[in-house]
Structures are given as C-alpha cells and as structure tokens.
Amino acid sequence: MPFVNVKITREGATSQQKAELIKGVTDLLVQVLDKNPATTFVVIDEVATEDWGVGGVPVEAFREQT
Amino acid sequence: MPFVNVKITREGATSQQKAELIKGVTDLLVQVLDKNPATTFVVIDEVATEDWGVGGVPVEAFREQT
Amino acid sequence: MPFVNVKITREGATSQQKAELIKGVTDLLVQVLDKNPATTFVVIDEVATEDWGVGGVPVEAFREQT
Amino acid sequence: MPFVNVKITREGATSQQKAELIKGVTDLLVQVLDKNPATTFVVIDEVATEDWGVGGVPVEAFREQT
Amino acid sequence: MPFVNVKITREGATSQQKAELIKGVTDLLVQVLDKNPATTFVVIDEVATEDWGVGGVPVEAFREQT
Amino acid sequence: MPFVNVKITREGATSQQKAELIKGVTDLLVQVLDKNPATTFVVIDEVATEDWGVGGVPVEAFREQT
Numbered sequence: 001m002p003f004v005n006v007k008i009t010r011e012g013a014t015s016q017q018k019a020e021l022i023k024g025v026t027d028l029l030v031q032v033l034d035k036n037p038a039t040t041f042v043v044i045d046e047v048a049t050e051d052w053g054v055g056g057v058p059v060e061a062f063r064e065q066t
Numbered sequence: 067m068p069f070v071n072v073k074i075t076r077e078g079a080t081s082q083q084k085a086e087l088i089k090g091v092t093d094l095l096v097q098v099l100d101k102n103p104a105t106t107f108v109v110i111d112e113v114a115t116e117d118w119g120v121g122g123v124p125v126e127a128f129r130e131q132t
Numbered sequence: 133m134p135f136v137n138v139k140i141t142r143e144g145a146t147s148q149q150k151a152e153l154i155k156g157v158t159d160l161l162v163q164v165l166d167k168n169p170a171t172t173f174v175v176i177d178e179v180a181t182e183d184w185g186v187g188g189v190p191v192e193a194f195r196e197q198t
Numbered sequence: 199m200p201f202v203n204v205k206i207t208r209e210g211a212t213s214q215q216k217a218e219l220i221k222g223v224t225d226l227l228v229q230v231l232d233k234n235p236a237t238t239f240v241v242i243d244e245v246a247t248e249d250w251g252v253g254g255v256p257v258e259a260f261r262e263q264t
Numbered sequence: 265m266p267f268v269n270v271k272i273t274r275e276g277a278t279s280q281q282k283a284e285l286i287k288g289v290t291d292l293l294v295q296v297l298d299k300n301p302a303t304t305f306v307v308i309d310e311v312a313t314e315d316w317g318v319g320g321v322p323v324e325a326f327r328e329q330t
Numbered sequence: 331m332p333f334v335n336v337k338i339t340r341e342g343a344t345s346q347q348k349a350e351l352i353k354g355v356t357d358l359l360v361q362v363l364d365k366n367p368a369t370t371f372v373v374i375d376e377v378a379t380e381d382w383g384v385g386g387v388p389v390e391a392f393r394e395q396t
Contacts, residue, residue, distance in 0.1 A: 001252055003135055003173060006227075007201040007307060013231060015116050015124075020230045022119030028222040032215050033206065039252070041135060041173065042119035043073060050279050053286030053306035054199055054237070058279075067186055069139040069333055069371060072161075079165060081314050081322075086164045088317030094156040098149050099140065105186070107333060107371065108317035109271060120133055120171070139373060147248050147256075154251030174251035175205060182345050185352030185372035190345075201267055201305060213380050213388075220383030239267060239305065240383035241337060265384055270359075271333040277363060284362045292354040296347050297338065303384070318331055318369070 001039035002029050009059060010046035018044055067105035068095050075125055076112035084110055133171035134161050141191060142178035150176055199237035200227050207257055208244035216242055265303035266293050273323055274310035282308055331369035332359050339389055340376035348374055 004025050022042045029035040052059045055066075070091050088108045095101040118125045121132075136157050154174045161167040184191045187198075202223050220240045227233040250257045253264075268289050286306045293299040316323045319330075334355050352372045359365040382389045385396075 001173060001207070001250070001257065003175070003205040005203045005205075007203075008227075008231065008233070009199065017230050018116055019119075019124055019127075021226065022124060023122045024226040024230065025223060026119065026122035028219065028226070029204075029206075032218045032222065033211060035206075037122045038120070039171075040120065040122070041133060043113055043135070044117040044119075045113075046117075047307055047309075050282055051308040051310070052199070053283075053290065053308075054302070054304065056287045056290035056301045056304070058283055058286060059199065061283075067141065067184070067191065067371060069373070071137045071139075073135040073137075074161075074165065074167075075133065083164050084314055085317075085322055085325075087160065088322060089320045090160040090164065091157060092317065092320035094153065094160070095138075095140075098152045098156065099145060101140075103320045104318070105369075106318065106320070107331060109311055109333070110315040110317075111311075112315075118133070125133065150248055151251075151256055151259075154256060155254045158251065158254035169254045170252070172252065172254070175245055176249040176251075177245075178249075179373055179375075182348055183374040183376075185349075185356065185374075186368070186370065188353045188356035188367045188370070190349055190352060193349075199305060201307070216380055217383075217388055217391075220388060221386045224383065224386035235386045236384070237303075238384065238386070239265060241267070241377055242381040242383075243377075244381075265339065265382070265389065267337040269335045269337075271335075272359075272363065272365075273331065281362050285358065288358040288362065289355060292351065292358070293336075293338075296350045296354065297343060299338070316331070323331065 002035050002041070004042045005045065006042065007045045007047055009049050009052050011049070013046065068101050068107070070108045071111065072108065073111045073113055075115050075118050077115070079112065134167050134173070136174045137177065138174065139177045139179055141181050141184050143181070145178065200233050200239070202240045203243065204240065205243045205245055207247050207250050209247070211244065266299050266305070268306045269309065270306065271309045271311055273313050273316050275313070277310065332365050332371070334372045335375065336372065337375045337377055339379050339382050341379070343376065
C-alpha cells in the first residue's frame with residue numbers, strides 16, 4: 001500500500017498529464033515491487049514558483065541565472 | 067510535541083468538521099501518549115480530486131469503476 | 133481515502149500504543165467525514181530527539197530549560 | 199525540479215529495486231512533463247509494518263483479515 | 265542535495281519574505297553541512313489558519329485563548 | 331507556529347551540526363516573519379544514500395557520473 005507524493009512547480013500541468021503521472025507511478029510500483037494498485041495512492045502537489053527555491057533563490061530567478 | 071498531517075480530498079469539509087478533526091487527533095495523542103496539547107500541531111491538507119490517484123487513475127475515475 | 137502522517141519523538145511508544153493511534157485516527161475520519169476505513173492510511177514516524185527542535189534547540193535541551 | 203517521496207512498507211525492497219523506482223519515476227517526469235532529470239529528486243521511505251495502518255489496524259493485522 | 269519544506273500559516277508573507285527564507289535556509293545548509301546550493305530545494309507551504317490546529321483548536325481560536 | 335522538515339542524505343551529520351541547523355532555521359523564522367520560537371518545530375530526516383535519487387540514479391551513482 002504505497003503512498004507517493006509528487007511535488008512540481010505550478011506551470012500548467014493538465015488533468016491529462018496528471019492522470020499520466022498517476023498511472024505511470026502506479027504501474028511502476030506494480031512492476032517493481034508487485035504492489036496492489038487498489039491500495040496505491042498518488043498525491044500531486046503543485047507549488048507556486050515563488051514558493052520553490054533552488055540555488056538560494058526562487059525558481060524563476062534561478063532560471064534567469066542559468 | 068507531535069505533528070500530524072491529515073490529507074483528504076477536497077470535497078466540502080466544513081470549518082466545523084476541520085475543528086473536530088483537530089480536536090479529535092489532539093485528544094487522541096493526549097490519551098494514548100500523554101502528549102501536551104499546547105505543543106501538538108495538526109495540519110489539514112485538502113487535495114483536489116484530480117490530484118489524488120488510486121488504482122492508477124484519478125479518484126473520480128476510480129469511483130466510477132467501483 | 134485519507135492519508136494521515138503522525139510524527140512523534142522516539143521515546144518508547146509501544147506497538148499497542150501505535151495500534152491505538154491508528155484505530156483512533158481512522159475512527160475519527162469515519163465519524164467526522166464518513167471516510168471509508170479500508171482506504172484510510174495512517175503512517176507513524178518516530179523521530180530521534182536530537183532530530184526534533186523546538187525553541188531553537190533540540191527537544192531535550194528545550195525540556196531542560198522549561 | 200520535481201521532488202517525489204515514495205513511502206512503502208519495509209518488506210525487503212532491494213537496492214536494485216529502489217534504483218528501478220528512482221529511474222522509473224524520473225523517466226516518467228521527463229516523458230510527461232519534460233522535467234530535467236538532473237533536478238529531479240526521488241526519496242524513498244521504508245516504514246515498519248507496525249507503523250503503517252489501514253482499515254483501522256496495523257497493516258499486518260489488516261492482511262490477516264482480508 | 266537537501267530538501268527543506270517550510271510550513272507556515274497563510275498570513276500575508278510577501279514574495280520578498282519568502283525569498284529571504286529561501287536564501288537563509290540555503291545559506292545555512294551551505295555553512296553547516298557544506299551542501300551545494302544548486303541542489304538545495306526549499307518549498308514553502310502556506311496553510312490556511314482554519315487548517316492549522318494547536319492546543320486542540322484551530323490556530324485563531326488558540327490565539328484568542330492565550 | 332511554523333513546521334520545518336529538513337531532509338538530508340545520511341552522511342555523518344553530528345548532533346552539534348543538527349543543533350546548528352535547528353537554531354539557524356528557527357532564528358531565520360523569527361527574523362523574517364517574527365515567528366515565536368517556542369512554537370517553531372524543526373524536524374531533520376536523514377535519508378540513506380540508496381534511498382535518495384537524482385538524475386534518475388541513486389545519489390552515489392550520480393556523484394560518480396559528475
């Protein structure tokens with residue numbers, strides 16, 4: 001009964017893409033560890049870019065630097 | 067000083083129901099482990115149904131199947 | 133299908149006490165939000181006291197102060 | 199720069215299986231959302247069965263029931 | 265490659281304050297543990313006050329008591 | 331009443347270094363957001379290197395590549 005939390009920046013992921021993530025992660029746990037999909041939960045968190053930091057700065061500032 | 071995170075799908079839980087969850091979880095930690103309520107935190111996350119997967123699909127699709 | 137994470141300091145909680153926490157949290161979600169216990173997960177994390185800080189110091193130092 | 203946390207019960211997952219989970223989740227994020235693997239983190243938590251509850255009881259008791 | 269999650273109540277933290285938190289946490293990990301800032305992630309979650317409990321009640325009720 | 335979770339790879343951080351992290355994060359929240367240190371929790375998780383993936387591989391393999 002795995003629980004998977006996927007955190008991504010909020011940048012327009014569609015419902016279809018989220019469904020693909022849910023399916024892909026669940027299939028992976030079935031294949032690798034023989035988990036039961038009915039008790040595999042996947043929760044996606046979208047995080048505003050001002051709330052995600054990397055390199056000591058918010059992600060948008062980080063991208064401008066690199 | 068426990069920290070409890072409750073994740074539920076966003077489906078109309080009221081402020082009153084959230085307050086009941088907070089009280090219930092806190093009382094439980096006091097009763098079972100003699101924790102101090104003043105340093106017991108409870109954080110509730112409501113998750114959109116398209117962001118919660120089970121059985122390899124978003125929760126609404128899962129409910130239609132079952 | 134709630135997911136609840138309970139973090140406590142590692143100070144000798146027994147298997148029986150953990151089972152009481154699991155039962156209590158699950159019952160609470162059934163009572164307050166009519167959740168299905170079969171899809172309610174509760175995960176307990178015990179954290180070493182040197183890894184838990186409050187008041188700017190590890191918890192054991194905090195208790196000596198207060 | 200996704201961050202993925204995979205929680206599973208501690209039941210003998212091997213280093214090889216963990217590496218397959220890490221690769222699979224990362225590949226999925228690249229395929230579905232065009233994420234950069236170099237900034238995709240995957241953290242696996244193994245949880246003792248007495249610390250994971252479902253159906254109101256620890257997971258081992260749950261399995262005996264079902 | 266640390267990952268830091270900062271949860272605060274949603275009470276008007278500005279983008280500037282969030283950037284200061286990101287910078288401060290990252291600098292701290294560089295200074296104390298010699299971590300690479302380019303692979304240090306900081307994610308800030310703002311939580312509605314009705315979703316944060318302490319002392320067995322939502323935080324606003326708690327503040328009125330104390 | 332902030333809650334901060336710091337996840338690092340398990341590579342020998344000392345109790346003294348952990349105490350410095352706890353102090354530094356707490357001081358930062360006091361300075362930037364005027365939070366009360368007595369209700370600021372910091373929890374440090376050390377993660378085995380085989381359980382932390384980046385670039386699609388466990389962190390030790392990643393370091394050998396780069």
